[in-house]
Amino acid sequence: MATLEIKNLHAxxxxxxxxxxxxxxxLEVKSGEIHALMGPxxxxxxxTSKIIAGHxxxxxxxxxxxxxxxxxxFGDVDIPEDARTWNLLDLEPNERAALGIFLGFQYxxxxxxxxxxxxxxxALNAKIxxxxxxxxGEDEDAEEEEAGYDTSPMEGNVDDGEVGVAEFQKLLKEKxxxxxxxxxxxxxxxxxxxxxxxxxxxxxxxxAILEPSIAVLDEIxxxxxxxxxxxxxxxxxxxxxxxxxGVLQITHYQRILEYVEPDHVHIMLDGKVVKSGDAxxxxxxxxxxxxxxREEVYEAA
Amino acid sequence: xxxxxxxxxxxxxVREISDARDEPEWLLEARLEAxxxxxxxxxxxxxxTPGRRxxxxxxxxxxxxxxxxxxxxxxxxxxxxxxxxxPFTEAFxxxxxxxxxxxxxxxxxxxxxxxxxxVALFTTGTFIYVxxxxxAEDVKIRAEMNSRSLFSHTLVVTEKSSSVTILEGVESxxxxxxxxxxxxxxxxxxAGENSYVQYGSLQNLDEDTYTYSLKRGDAGTYSTIxxxxxNLGSRLTRSDVETELNGDASETKIVGAFxxxxxxxxxxxxxVWHKAENTTADxxxxxxxxxxxxSVYEGVQDVGRDAWSTNSYQRENTLMLSDESEADASPxxxxxxxxxxxxxxxxxxxxxxxxxxxxxxxxxxxxxxRNMLVEGFFVPVLxxxxxxxxxxxxxxxxxxxxx
Numbered sequence: 001m002a003t004l005e006i007k008n009l010h011a012x013x014x015x016x017x018x019x020x021x022x023x024x025x026x027l028e029v030k031s032g033e034i035h036a037l038m039g040p041x042x043x044x045x046x047x048t049s050k051i052i053a054g055h056x057x058x059x060x061x062x063x064x065x066x067x068x069x070x071x072x073x074f075g076d077v078d079i080p081e082d083a084r085t086w087n088l089l090d091l092e093p094n095e096r097a098a099l100g101i102f103l104g105f106q107y108x109x110x111x112x113x114x115x116x117x118x119x120x121x122x123a124l125n126a127k128i129x130x131x132x133x134x135x136x137g138e139d140e141d142a143e144e145e146e147a148g149y150d151t152s153p154m155e156g157n158v159d160d161g162e163v164g165v166a167e168f169q170k171l172l173k174e175k176x177x178x179x180x181x182x183x184x185x186x187x188x189x190x191x192x193x194x195x196x197x198x199x200x201x202x203x204x205x206x207x208a209i210l211e212p213s214i215a216v217l218d219e220i221x222x223x224x225x226x227x228x229x230x231x232x233x234x235x236x237x238x239x240x241x242x243x244x245x246g247v248l249q250i251t252h253y254q255r256i257l258e259y260v261e262p263d264h265v266h267i268m269l270d271g272k273v274v275k276s277g278d279a280x281x282x283x284x285x286x287x288x289x290x291x292x293x294r295e296e297v298y299e300a301a
Numbered sequence: 302x303x304x305x306x307x308x309x310x311x312x313x314x315v316r317e318i319s320d321a322r323d324e325p326e327w328l329l330e331a332r333l334e335a336x337x338x339x340x341x342x343x344x345x346x347x348x349x350t351p352g353r354r355x356x357x358x359x360x361x362x363x364x365x366x367x368x369x370x371x372x373x374x375x376x377x378x379x380x381x382x383x384x385x386x387x388p389f390t391e392a393f394x395x396x397x398x399x400x401x402x403x404x405x406x407x408x409x410x411x412x413x414x415x416x417x418x419x420v421a422l423f424t425t426g427t428f429i430y431v432x433x434x435x436x437a438e439d440v441k442i443r444a445e446m447n448s449r450s451l452f453s454h455t456l457v458v459t460e461k462s463s464s465v466t467i468l469e470g471v472e473s474x475x476x477x478x479x480x481x482x483x484x485x486x487x488x489x490x491x492a493g494e495n496s497y498v499q500y501g502s503l504q505n506l507d508e509d510t511y512t513y514s515l516k517r518g519d520a521g522t523y524s525t526i527x528x529x530x531x532n533l534g535s536r537l538t539r540s541d542v543e544t545e546l547n548g549d550a551s552e553t554k555i556v557g558a559f560x561x562x563x564x565x566x567x568x569x570x571x572x573v574w575h576k577a578e579n580t581t582a583d584x585x586x587x588x589x590x591x592x593x594x595x596s597v598y599e600g601v602q603d604v605g606r607d608a609w610s611t612n613s614y615q616r617e618n619t620l621m622l623s624d625e626s627e628a629d630a631s632p633x634x635x636x637x638x639x640x641x642x643x644x645x646x647x648x649x650x651x652x653x654x655x656x657x658x659x660x661x662x663x664x665x666x667x668x669x670x671r672n673m674l675v676e677g678f679f680v681p682v683l684x685x686x687x688x689x690x691x692x693x694x695x696x697x698x699x700x701x702x703x704x
Contacts, residue, residue, distance in 0.1 A: 094667065109656045113680030114673050119663070123660075126663075126665045
């Protein structure tokens with residue numbers, strides 16, 4: 001079972017006089033749990049998600065983000081004793097992803113000229129390769145060299161990676177069926193010309209393919225009509241039920257929580273998690289609004 | 302300002318070239334006229350921005366670059382049986398009249414100093430003739446340059462309701478030539494009524510070579526001329542691709558791709574003249590620059606007074622992979638007929654950081670993600686290419702440059 005542990009996280013925008021956004025976030029998400037992270041605009045929810053994934057626009061000024069792994073997190077891969085706890089802040093974004101962190105974007109990039117199939121198979125193979133390297137330190141030298149300019153990091157992955165073309169097609173079809181996605185998406189360019197709902201479905205599809213330990217989903221419910229919301233919710237529940245993924249779901253609205261019932265609900269205000277509870281907290285919030293939380297928190301303090 | 306005539310250039314030289322090729326008298330005369338015109342002709346215009354002339358053609362030292370009597374190339378030509386694809390020297394007997402009538406009819410040899418020099422001195426190139434009603438796919442011409450200088454002239458004539466797709470590849474051969482080299486390439490297309498031509502050109506000469514290329518098409522009624530222009534080689538490339546839409550309902554696409562690295566300089570130009578009714582043009586250029594490479598682009602859509610019901614679109618995008626690369630783009634739209642739907646746009650930028658982060662967050666290492674984005678950037682050009690071998694070659698050259 002994997003655990004994502006965020007401790008006293010402080011962060012600011014990575015530029016001169018960059019605004020301080022996170023002021024001591026504490027949060028713990030385990031495999032198989034569903035957490036909802038709620039809060040008003042500007043409270044730091046999205047920033048938290050981006051920092052977990054390693055977005056370069058933010059600078060962490062204090063605190064840490066740990067990922068604890070156990071045998072079973074990567075199927076039958078035995079995880080060495082000394083590779084069971086990672087400080088994500090020491091890792092590149094692609095390395096974090098390789099260890100099972102997934103960020104579902106609020107605004108997924110539209111990338112012309114790169115097909116979904118090519119992108120996802122490349123990602124899956126890159127994930128497997130990178131994870132091997134991180135866990136077992138294989139090919140340290142080779143990795144150094146691959147990062148260089150003249151060598152060919154693509155060939156190994158694209159042409160003959162761990163997961164071959166036929167095997168991948170099968171996997172993709174299976175996951176697309178599950179999400180009720182049309183097969184034609186596979187040959188389309190990544191998110192290019194997708195509707196808002198299709199993009200969000202595609203984020204969940206990518207999580208289903210990459211099988212993360214912890215998926216952080218940033219407003220996956222925004223811009224979805226009710227049918228699409230149900231498809232996406234079904235996909236999120238499947239991540240948890242079938243892959244044991246831990247989900248940190250960032251949302252403004254109670255609506256999606258009707259379909260994806262959270263085990264825990266957290267409320268952020270001004271760069272901190274100020275209140276946590278079970279699913280009933282979301283209902284209470286729906287009734288009373290953020291001002292209620294604000295009053296309660298600041299009066300107590 | 303015109304360049305100086307190299308000392309080794311004389312009417313005698315031109316006669317010697319023409320004699321060796323056993324050419325008809327009219328062609329010798331055309332060469333001699335072009336030679337004579339050199340005294341007064343100017344170099345082609347280049348883009349200027351305040352304080353800067355982007356492409357310094359005056360600096361070319363023709364004295365040492367041009368070696369007219371020692372031109373050498375190895376050119377292979379593959380074509381289906383029902384289309385004529387021959388070196389001029391083998392085509393004069395049977396197609397002399399057509400060649401005489403059309404040679405120089407699309408591109409005036411006296412367009413500028415380079416074109417005149419090229420007509421006076423060319424020793425290689427191809428005559429392509431597509432008879433009425435013939436559909437010919439995958440004409441492939443591959444030229445290897447094996448000398449200090451090489452001048453090439455290609456003439457494509459398509460008769461009524463014919464079609465042809467052509468790939469022209471230009472590379473440096475193994476010949477042992479030290480120092481700088483000069484390659485000149487003129488291509489003329491005379492597209493007859495309701496005919497279709499796709500002319501794809503892939504230039505990958507070594508980086509000691511200076512390349513001048515002018516490709517020009519005359520599109521007749523209901524005809525289509527589509528150009529695909531790929532430039533990866535040469536130290537300096539000056540490439541002009543132009544179509545005159547002279548026939549009603551004629552169409553053209555000018556699609557370009559370039560990828561400069563090291564100290565390469567790429568000066569690409571796409572121009573279209575709408576001169577008849579219901580004509581359509583689409584100009585699409587995509588370029589990538591790495592290291593200290595520089596590019597300058599000029600695109601011109603000229604809608605004439607009689608060009609009623611015109612559609613004309615132009616897009617140019619340059620992607621810079623290094624802080625040291627430089628690019629300038631100048632899309633121009635000249636409209637003299639109000640019955641026109643037109644757009645023109647150019648962008649110069651770097652790899653989008655959010656796109657990159659999106660891919661990296663899915664486990665793809667940054668370098669690999671960047672390369673996928675660059676390869677994807679060229680896809681709109683690759684998708685236009687109809688000769689599979691050309692698409693594969695261009696893809697391979699792009700991939701090789703990235704890794």
